[in-house]
Amino acid sequence: MDLTLIQTSLPQLAAGAVLTLELVLLSLAAGIVLAVATAFGRLSRLRPLSLLVGAYVFVFRSTPLLVQIFLIYYGLGQFEAVRASLVWPLLREPYWCAILALTLNTGAYGGEIIRGGILSVPFGQIEAARALGMAPGLMYRRIILPQAFRQVLPAYGNEMIQVVQASSLASTITLMELTGVARAIAARTYQPLEVFLVAGAFYLLLNLVIAQGVRLAERRLARETRR
Amino acid sequence: MLDLLQFGDSGWGDEILRGAGMTLVVAVLAYGIGLVLGSLSAAATLAGGLLLRGAAAVYTTVVRGVPALLVIWLLFFGGGSAATWAAGLFGFSGRVDLSPFVIGVLAVGLVSGAYAAEVIRGAVQAVPAGQLEAARALGMQRGLILRRILVPLALRYALPGLSNVWQMTLKDTSLIMVTGLAELMRVSFVASGSTRQPFLFYIAAAVIFMLLTTGSELLFHRAERRAARGVRRAGA
Numbered sequence: 001m002d003l004t005l006i007q008t009s010l011p012q013l014a015a016g017a018v019l020t021l022e023l024v025l026l027s028l029a030a031g032i033v034l035a036v037a038t039a040f041g042r043l044s045r046l047r048p049l050s051l052l053v054g055a056y057v058f059v060f061r062s063t064p065l066l067v068q069i070f071l072i073y074y075g076l077g078q079f080e081a082v083r084a085s086l087v088w089p090l091l092r093e094p095y096w097c098a099i100l101a102l103t104l105n106t107g108a109y110g111g112e113i114i115r116g117g118i119l120s121v122p123f124g125q126i127e128a129a130r131a132l133g134m135a136p137g138l139m140y141r142r143i144i145l146p147q148a149f150r151q152v153l154p155a156y157g158n159e160m161i162q163v164v165q166a167s168s169l170a171s172t173i174t175l176m177e178l179t180g181v182a183r184a185i186a187a188r189t190y191q192p193l194e195v196f197l198v199a200g201a202f203y204l205l206l207n208l209v210i211a212q213g214v215r216l217a218e219r220r221l222a223r224e225t226r227r
Numbered sequence: 228m229l230d231l232l233q234f235g236d237s238g239w240g241d242e243i244l245r246g247a248g249m250t251l252v253v254a255v256l257a258y259g260i261g262l263v264l265g266s267l268s269a270a271a272t273l274a275g276g277l278l279l280r281g282a283a284a285v286y287t288t289v290v291r292g293v294p295a296l297l298v299i300w301l302l303f304f305g306g307g308s309a310a311t312w313a314a315g316l317f318g319f320s321g322r323v324d325l326s327p328f329v330i331g332v333l334a335v336g337l338v339s340g341a342y343a344a345e346v347i348r349g350a351v352q353a354v355p356a357g358q359l360e361a362a363r364a365l366g367m368q369r370g371l372i373l374r375r376i377l378v379p380l381a382l383r384y385a386l387p388g389l390s391n392v393w394q395m396t397l398k399d400t401s402l403i404m405v406t407g408l409a410e411l412m413r414v415s416f417v418a419s420g421s422t423r424q425p426f427l428f429y430i431a432a433a434v435i436f437m438l439l440t441t442g443s444e445l446l447f448h449r450a451e452r453r454a455a456r457g458v459r460r461a462g463a
Binding site for chain 2: 058059062063064065066067068070071074075076077078079161164165166167168169171172179182183186187190192193196199200203204207
């Protein structure tokens with residue numbers, strides 16, 4: 001074990017960890033919005049819409065994230081129309097490509113989780129809300145979504161941890177996030193164990209924080225039920 | 228543009244197909260390793276002493292907690308030294324290098340095993356204790372109980388979870404392109420580099436992956452139905 005190597009590479013690893021955090025937070029934030037939209041789209045009574053959203057979910061869940069990242073980063077730039085478009089300044093950057101791919105990916109997985117949560121709300125609850133004369137918007141806000149949210153918390157927590165791990169794939173399109181930094185140092189020093197231990201520990205810590213956060217939220221929500 | 232996907236010298240069709248074959252081979256081998264590691268780890272958790280239980284807990288927690296790509300890089304840079312050291316224990320003094328193929332299979336298998344361990348542990352615990360008691364009461368030996376009672380019953384509970392692990396393993400296989408192994412993603416990467424048609428080749432790779440995941444899901448579905456053939460359900 002080479003402690004000086006750990007010490008000298010810590011600043012680089014920390015910078016990588018910050019980028020990892022950025023990627024994770026941004027894609028999680030955008031991903032949950034997309035996931036809710038996806039769930040509603042899948043449940044929509046508009047047949048074309050639910051079919052279209054279903055196709056999106058199927059494609060993104062049945063292909064590896066790596067293909068999705070490469071398609072967005074390398075693939076889209078091939079078309080003149082894309083390069084001439086307004087979004088090209090964003091799609092040119094590996095940073096935004098990685099966030100886009102991660103968001104689309106977690107939106108598909110998360111959408112299925114949330115859809116399951118919405119379907120798990122007992123129909124009696126919906127009947128009761130209707131009998132009270134609630135409009136659909138109010139019913140969703142006060143009755144369906146809070147209960148669905150509680151139901152999906154554990155599964156969504158796992159999905160968040162998957163996003164943390166998925167963010168490592170950003171290193172394949174030149175982003176020096178934590179895994180990329182660790183790889184670069186290992187390639188230079190040929191002492192992989194030390195840097196990978198530090199990087200691994202950071203990932204585990206991040207998972208722990210997420211798991212604890214989910215557990216806390218669960219406890220809070222459970223308290224509200226009892227009342 | 229589509230003629231780039233033709234077979235023969237002018238197109239990349241045969242290379243892509245061979246890459247897909249390599250992907251499938253690596254995934255199957257890694258999944259096999261994963262099932263063995265997962266079973267051992269589950270056995271250690273359920274029946275091992277403190278040391279074995281601890282080792283299994285560390286294995287599943289750490290490997291499920293870090294990105295698969297990190298595991299691949301660790302084996303890529305450190306696998307050779309580890310193998311050299313291990314060979315030294317058996318009196319072999321030369322240097323051992325691991326091929327990208329071996330690194331890929333081992334790394335993806337290691338990850339697969341950590342997830343399979345949880346599935347298998349849960350499935351074994353789901354087997355009603357009365358079944359095992361009855362088997363013991365009939366005078367069955369441990370091996371026979373395992374073969375005739377525990378494994379068939381646990382397999383039924385484990386199959387849906389194991390199906391998920393397989394899907395994950397198959398998709399994780401794409402990551403080993405970073406070692407240079409000529410599997411589907413690597414071939415697509417090389418092809419799109421030399422033809423400047425990345426979209427075409429990554430779409431082709433995506434379609435092949437979709438066929439593989441969807442096809443294998445059907446197989447697992449059939450296996451689930453077969454494993455549950457002795458179970459009566461309401462309305463059936």
